[in-house]
Amino acid sequence: MRLLSGLPFLALLFLALPGRQASKAPDQPQPLPGKFTDATATLGLHFQYFASHTAKHYLPETMGAGVALFDYDNDGRLDIFLVNGAPLRDPTPKGSIPQKSGPQYWNRLFHQKPDGTFVDVTEKAGLEGSGYGMGVAVGDYDNDGYEDLYVTAYGGNKLYHNNGNGTFTDVTEKAGVAGSGWSTSAAWVDLDGDGLLDLVVLRYVQWDFDDIWCGEHKEGYRSYCHPDIFQPASPLVYHNDGNGHFTEVSQRIGLAKPGKGLGIALADYDRDGHVDVFVANDSMVQFLYHNKGDGTFEEVGLLSQVAVDGDGRTYAGMGVDFADYNNDGWPDVVITDLANQRYALYQNNGDSTFTYASFSAGLARSTMQHSGWGVRFLDYDNDGWKDLLIAQGHDLETIELNYPNLHYREPMLLLRNSGRDFADVSRDSGAVFHEPWVARGMAIGDIDNDGRIDAVVTTNDGAAYILRNETPTQNHWLTLKLVGHKSNRDAIGAEVKLVTAKGQQFATVSTAGSYLSSSDKRVHFGLGSESVAQTIEIRWPSGILETLKDIRSDQILEVDEAPAGTAGK
Numbered sequence: 001m002r003l004l005s006g007l008p009f010l011a012l013l014f015l016a017l018p019g020r021q022a023s024k025a026p027d028q029p030q031p032l033p034g035k036f037t038d039a040t041a042t043l044g045l046h047f048q049y050f051a052s053h054t055a056k057h058y059l060p061e062t063m064g065a066g067v068a069l070f071d072y073d074n075d076g077r078l079d080i081f082l083v084n085g086a087p088l089r090d091p092t093p094k095g096s097i098p099q100k101s102g103p104q105y106w107n108r109l110f111h112q113k114p115d116g117t118f119v120d121v122t123e124k125a126g127l128e129g130s131g132y133g134m135g136v137a138v139g140d141y142d143n144d145g146y147e148d149l150y151v152t153a154y155g156g157n158k159l160y161h162n163n164g165n166g167t168f169t170d171v172t173e174k175a176g177v178a179g180s181g182w183s184t185s186a187a188w189v190d191l192d193g194d195g196l197l198d199l200v201v202l203r204y205v206q207w208d209f210d211d212i213w214c215g216e217h218k219e220g221y222r223s224y225c226h227p228d229i230f231q232p233a234s235p236l237v238y239h240n241d242g243n244g245h246f247t248e249v250s251q252r253i254g255l256a257k258p259g260k261g262l263g264i265a266l267a268d269y270d271r272d273g274h275v276d277v278f279v280a281n282d283s284m285v286q287f288l289y290h291n292k293g294d295g296t297f298e299e300v301g302l303l304s305q306v307a308v309d310g311d312g313r314t315y316a317g318m319g320v321d322f323a324d325y326n327n328d329g330w331p332d333v334v335i336t337d338l339a340n341q342r343y344a345l346y347q348n349n350g351d352s353t354f355t356y357a358s359f360s361a362g363l364a365r366s367t368m369q370h371s372g373w374g375v376r377f378l379d380y381d382n383d384g385w386k387d388l389l390i391a392q393g394h395d396l397e398t399i400e401l402n403y404p405n406l407h408y409r410e411p412m413l414l415l416r417n418s419g420r421d422f423a424d425v426s427r428d429s430g431a432v433f434h435e436p437w438v439a440r441g442m443a444i445g446d447i448d449n450d451g452r453i454d455a456v457v458t459t460n461d462g463a464a465y466i467l468r469n470e471t472p473t474q475n476h477w478l479t480l481k482l483v484g485h486k487s488n489r490d491a492i493g494a495e496v497k498l499v500t501a502k503g504q505q506f507a508t509v510s511t512a513g514s515y516l517s518s519s520d521k522r523v524h525f526g527l528g529s530e531s532v533a534q535t536i537e538i539r540w541p542s543g544i545l546e547t548l549k550d551i552r553s554d555q556i557l558e559v560d561e562a563p564a565g566t567a568g569k
Helices: 363-367
Strands: 036-038 067-070 079-082 108-112 118-120 132-139 148-154 158-162 168-170 183-189 198-203 236-240 246-248 261-267 276-284 287-291 297-299 320-323 332-335 344-348 354-356 372-378 387-392 413-417 422-424 439-445 454-459 464-469 476-483 495-500 503-508 523-528 532-539 545-552 556-560
Touching: 067 132, 067 439, 067 454, 079 464, 148 183, 148 198, 183 261, 198 261, 276 320, 320 372, 320 503, 332 372, 363 413, 363 422, 372 454, 387 439, 387 454, 476 495, 476 532, 495 523, 503 523, 545 556
Parallel strands: 132 183, 261 320, 372 439, 476 556
Antiparallel strands: 036 464, 067 079, 079 108, 108 118, 132 148, 148 158, 158 168, 183 198, 198 236, 236 246, 261 276, 276 287, 287 297, 320 332, 332 344, 344 354, 372 387, 387 413, 413 422, 439 454, 454 464, 476 523, 495 503, 495 532, 532 545
16 A cells, blocks of 8 residues: 555566457447536535544554445335544553544444435444454345345454344344454355355454554654555455354455455356456555366466556555446456556456456556555446546545655546547546546446436545436436345346447446445446347356346336246247
8 A cells, every 4th residue: 555565576578459349339329528516515415533643653543444335124225334443642652452432433334314414323223343454344234125134343343233223233142253353355155056145354454553653763754654664464364154154265255365355245256157366465465266167166366367567567555446347247456556657557367367457448647646545337328338547645644745746635537438549537527537636436327316416425534425426418327126026136246248339338237336335236227329129148146147128217126036947928
């Protein structure tokens, strides 16, 4: 996470591989900026994240926290869950576990009312939390139809079971998923195809409240330590045993490689029918875990050419998304990092390798002086091409003293996908893109169900913001809510192919991605001028293939998994 963390410790020479051709655009894209407004105050979202900055400059102070967009009460409206920090003593004794000493440090759940505004229901729900909060993952782990929450923290993680009546129960001890060390992002995913969601939990570094001095002793200046000072930590993988209990299996299934994990995302990158896992690591190589289809994984980042940048250098991987941006049917990867490193875009070649495409796709010139965290592909103007929305801000509040061209606080970044490359349209997309924040987590979803994707963004030691998408467009859209039966009920891991008269698009059902955050599980497609999806092919995690035909646009469509042998009938 530091400015110099892109300096190489590994040199890798890439073979020059030609990029795959994108499919025909659903429409000829027009130079249309977005329009996003800050609807935070209007919608009644009042939240303050406390980083508890100290003179000791403890590393967690720089990290910020995550946010979840999910419908916890099944009323058809997205609600917001925000993770908060905890007070840190100055100095904090080694071995201490930070605890939330008052309501100002609570995690918060905001329920969306029928009028679109939000009300704080934290106490009623029982979600005040504990520890120095980091990330959140949403998934219905017991397939009862209600979304459950897993919240990571420095100081112990929590699993909250949704009781279906507006309340949650802390079942961490019973489930056996408290974890240890410093956990960050987490993802719910059915790793072995048994119809139950398992849990992958990233850990950052082996860190404690040691009195390590980083900075210039002679000047008396103390700074945050570079992640290179600390050893990496292995992720935790909890297999869902189906009885409310989980078993840690990371070593057994090959998902235990030590890393400095901050972001996690899911997709079937080689289209073999098994969902794979990407991990964004800070200041070291990135990890791509290939699902071998027998319940085990192999790490293939170097072989697939996504471990380092185009020059063979490591960088400060933070946020990540895993989606098909060029509509060629193969999931691509985007990773945010720090200024002077360029955000990394890897184009899937369709042969289990990727090409570093930051230069050819225009990301290099747009991101060289930026520091990014939360990131998601989303089609903000519904033209059929996935654009990029990125939360930005450096981790060092003193960065401008040594690098005047860089900034601690930065505006959000909106990059429009033309079907050929990405162009920065932030300046013309609303006043919210002129507001400098120390942004961190970001979740996306259609908050007002108007067919345009919105976002919620957290800031370090600051407020959370609702970015309402009000982009003027006549383009059509379609949102799918998939309900699994033989598959996990959330249908996480399902692959969707949508075809119109103008082209094809692909998506993976997932709540993971971005940075420490969890997004709406519903799958959104922009259709451009097309008012009908000719076909929608769904490959459920169970392996069932289902085809829908002639689906009209501009609706949220719930699709139940068909029984085996009846799909497509």
